[in-house]
Amino acid sequence: MDINTITSVRRPRTRGELWPFQDGDAWLGGGTWLFSEPQPKLGRLIDLSKLDWPSLTVSDQGLSIAATCRVATLDAFEPPPAWPAARLIGSCCRAFLASFKIWNMATVGGNLCMSLPAGPMISLTAALDGICTVWSADGSERTVPVVDFVKGPLDNALRPGEILRRIDLPWEALTRRTAFRRASLTPLGRSGVLLIGSLAASGAFALTVTASTRRPVQLAFKGCPTAADLSQRLETSIPDAFYYDDLHGRPDWRRHMTQLFAEEIRQELGGRP
Template sequence: MDINTITAHRRPRDRAGLWPFHEGDAWLGGGTWLFSEPQPKLTRLVDLSLLDWQPLTVEDAGLSIAATCKVATLDAFEPPVAWPAARLIGPCCRAFLASFKIWNMATVGGNLCMSLPAGPMISLTAALEGVCTIWSPDGSERQVSVVDFVKGPLSNDLGPGEVLRSIHLPAEALARRTAFRRASLTPLGRSGVLLIGTLAADNAFVLTVTASTRRPVRLAFAARPSAADLAHRLEKAIPDALYYDDIHGLPDWRKHMTQLFAEEIRLELGGRP
């Protein structure tokens, strides 16, 4: 879709060129949402494509994903064998249920910044202890976990003029065993429920709830919990008002599937690798 209110287009090549950033400006990554509907409040696009950020960086400390990394690039990534949790990348990428055109343009950072409950890159990075690096207009930067970055539908932790630079997944989280569950009302529908469980070598258990809730919810246990303990924590951590309500699923259904999948994940991770 053409955005007929745009009167300027800037393509910075370095960090200093990103600013000033004014009201009416928008960061342009892949543009798959930006160009999908009218944007009457926008007058200028600041294109991030020439910044030459390395899409994926593998280090001993973990995996760094540039905000501009394309979904197709992430899906093609071949992780080290020491990172079994990286097998979550494929299912989460496929949860987009998007055409090849979207896969080759949509960015990981764009999915996080949209902050929609069904965002599969939110599910992936939240479950793997992702930490966002955010650049501020004054030249400083800060880190915030993905779980805290996403505040709710179309709401995140970015301040005026701030830009998401990257998401870091620590090696410790990538070394865990995992279990994945997803449900939709239709075979090719948007995620209504998406849960990921991880189990560390010391038996620490983490359950991350996304899609069914307005924001990511992370439940951490020092050891794999009992069925009763897990059910109690879910009830306490997710009040009824936090379950999302839209055309892709009613809150009661999302709550039921969340509880069902949580127990399935607990049982799956209780068996042998």
């Protein structure tokens, strides 16, 4: 879709050229949402494609994902054998159920910044303890865990003029055993429920709930919990009003599937039936 209110486009090549950022401006990464509907309040786009941020960087600390990394690039990544949790990458990329055009343009950072409950890059990075690095106009930067970066539907932790630079996944999280569950109302529908469980070498168990809730919810245990303990934590951590309600699933269905998948994940990762 053409955005007929746009009067100019800036293409910065360095961090210092990103600003000033003013009312009526928008960061342009992949643009798959930006160009999908009218944007009457926008007058200028700041195109990030010329910044040449490395899409993926492997280091002793883990995996660094640039906000401008394309979904197709992430899906094609071949992780080190020591990262069994990296299999979640393919599962979450395919949770988009998008066309090849979306895959080759949509960005990881854009998915986080949209902050929709069904965002699969949110599910992936939240489950692997991702940390967002945010750049500010004054030259400073701050870090925010993904589970705190996404505050609700279309609501995130970015302040006016800030930009998401990258998401770092720690090495330890990538070495965990994981289990993945997803459900939608139709075979090719948007995620209505998406849960990821992980089990660390220390025995620590974590369950990350996304899509069914308005924002990511992560439950941590020192060891694999009993069925009763896990069910009780879900009840106390996710009140009924926190389950999302839209045409992709009613709250009562999302709550039921969350409880069902949580127990399946618990058993898969070592809990007794």
